[in-house]
Amino acid sequence: MKIAILGGDGFVGWPTSLHLSDQGHEVHIVDNLSRRWIDAELGVQSLTPMDSIQERTRIWKQETGNTIQFHLIDIARDYEIFKAWLAEARPDAIIHFAEQRAAPYSMKSDQHKNYTVSNNVNATHHLLNAMVELDLDAHLIHLGTMGVYGYSSVGAAIPEGYLSVDVETLNGDKAAQEILYPANPGSIYHMTKCLDQLLFQFYAKNDGLRVTDLHQGIVWGTHTQQTRRHKQLINRFDYDGDYGTVLNRFLIQAAIGYPLTVHGTGGQTRAFIHIQDSVRCIELALDNPPKKGDRVKVFNQMTETHRVRDLAELISGLTGAKVAYLPNPRKEAPENDLVVENKQFLELGLDPTTLADGLLSEVVDVAKTFAYRVDRGRVPAVSAWTKEIAEEIERDP
Template identity: 40%
Template sequence: MSKDHNAQKTCWNCPALELRGHVDFRACGQSMRKFMTEGQAMAECKRRPELGLFDPASLTFEECPEWEEGPYGYQLRDMRVLILGIDGYLGWTLALWLGSLGFRVAGVDNFNRRRWVAEEGSHSVVPIAPMEERLRAAKEVLGIEISFREFDILDNEKLRQFIQEFQPEAIVHYAECPSAPYSMVDFQHAAYVQHNNVIGTLGLLFAMRDLAPEASLIKLGTMGEYGTPLTGRPIFEGIFPADAVLQWDGREWSLGGELTPRDPVSFYHVSKVQDTFNVYESCKYWWLRSYDVMQGVIYGVHTEQVAADPRLRTRFDVDEWFGTVINRFVAQAVVGIPLTIYGSGGQTRGFLALRDAMQCMTRLILSPPEPGQYDVVNQISGVYRVRELAETVARIAADEFGLEVEIQRLENPRVEADEHPYEVVYEKLPQQLGFEPQVTLEEEVYQMLKLLIQPSIRSRIEAIRQVILPKTRWSGLHKEMDVIERYKVRPRRVVGLGAEGGGEDDPER
């Protein structure tokens, strides 16, 4: 796996950098360095004060003894990472992942997600331990000490105190309500989601300005911010490339460096777009540095660390509000509910396995942007149509586990195109940050089925059967969807799982 993506980064990228001297140029989300002539900026190092004043471009990560070689690139020794939303699906997985790599991890959560899921009468189908037990098990089983605080990040005083105390060098911000249907239930839910997400992020940005301006912010957005442009134009990585051009009325302008259009698909996605602008502005006004991560839909249940002990498992939701599509299909297959696709099932989206998402986050943490730099990455490893995914899950469930699986097309509760072009650019993580996906869709679906089919988990899925099918419509109606069609997929063994493979998709309709 590529380790040298960050070897030539310099002190400009390091959170230990402290710039000295007068800096008064402001530019739009661009790195401060672009506007400096060589030798104009001088810096000190918080970790190595003995260096005195020096030119920050003069030392690379490879040359600095504070940066040591690790599996995902040069790693800042004992780097302090604060995870907001550490009790969540991704937050808990990342805490253990980073802890195992030797990062110092702290986290905040107010257990919102546990309450939102309970509000619908649901639960994580993979049982999760209370936080105290999680922390104890992390120490006992993996030798990882995590510093945890329970509070709402909207409580800006508490957030500031914790940032002051922990002095993070990177902040991963997962602490938002991540559900599109939840934000579409009614006015109260829409307002709640937007307030929680947008104001939480805004408060964090002000706290970073005052207390941790050198830390990089890895802010979770979503591919859903872009929507699905029906013209088929490419979905760039948040910012137009230098050679993009706008032609109109016989004239031509460069679009290079401008934010690309956003077309969110729910009030939840609107909150993420609002965050995008708030983060972008903060980089511009205060030289904060951020990766805005347009993350695809995550699937999976497996990393080495969460699988190390039942108390270390991360949550896995399959209800209509909080379950993500592949995870839901697997649960439906296990309890004999036909896999539910909306409309024609031609919706095309970017996806990423849980373990690969952790690798991406590690690489982003290890390659901080420069002061003032707002950058965007499209974090996916593959693009699939929803009906292809249902067919893949159905085949693996049938071939490997002997499950009888049907697929059913329901009327679409959402307002979205269900057949559309989708040309997404996702180059920065693999080409600039060394990301190499390690998990195939088929392998991870197999792993999920293997876990979910265990009788104790299967019965937890059975117990929430009534909240799996969608009822929340974008129109505001709360009612089950009509079934348009049901069909079975002809078995075809899948390559790589001890199978023969081959053959065209041939659903028996």
């Protein structure tokens, strides 16, 4: 297949590009490199030394003989350029990663809120709009997030996208109906992913676009089979307070002898998936497209759930690191349960890498190897969700 990977220079997009190229697909990366610019804005860098996208694709060609083409396009701002590219390339499938993905970054200031909304919503809408305009019947796979559900499962498992509800009809009968699971975002970033869901629902219904939305958990880990093939193919690893996801942050804190910073009671439960499994799930979704006229196909792309303080204890047990409890910069329930259905991928053959299997090699291979590149001042999470929370933290850090 000819596959366009929007956001293919990013943390999940890069290993996905290599994986699909390795399987013989013709891969085209479309990216505006905004993630690299944000590193410059924040004064941070990937823990792992990351080459330019041109250099990475050159090394891939040298190692495998496979070509991955790179196209520098901002899909949120340059609609006409993007449409012209799609018109010429006419991919069979499009994998859409091209959004600003950090919740703390999206909450940093009013400018960051504006940027996240306009970048993410326009990126998704431009893609859908252009596909209709160009009669492009490609299978669109979007990377969404578990965060669209919120975490209020009241003891019931979160289903894969749709909720069955019993409604009472006008003549008093009971009728069952399936609705999109009620959106309950916890940040501006997550809100854009909820808006994406509505855009997908509309375009699937109105124009028959074939869309799969993957509601992904927090991705952890660094290497996949393909990124291990050459040291210049290494994946990015974010550890800073905005982009570093909780587990990767703990790993690096342990490696540099910094306490593991748990916010609030650490009673928040989150869903996780290893990067190798994330890439495999995208392959499974690609092999199982919806039919024209189907509703949006939703998968929960996660393999395990953990409470944040239990993760900290696990890593502390492995490494001897201390755990520090700090005020929570987020506005969220101090404790939550999270039970998630993920039958669809398991039935299609996903064999998950668990934290228990993969964690130690991450600590040794990645966090310890590159600990010398860490700027300790960038590790704390400082973006507060509201002005009141920011003031409280300033008074009592």
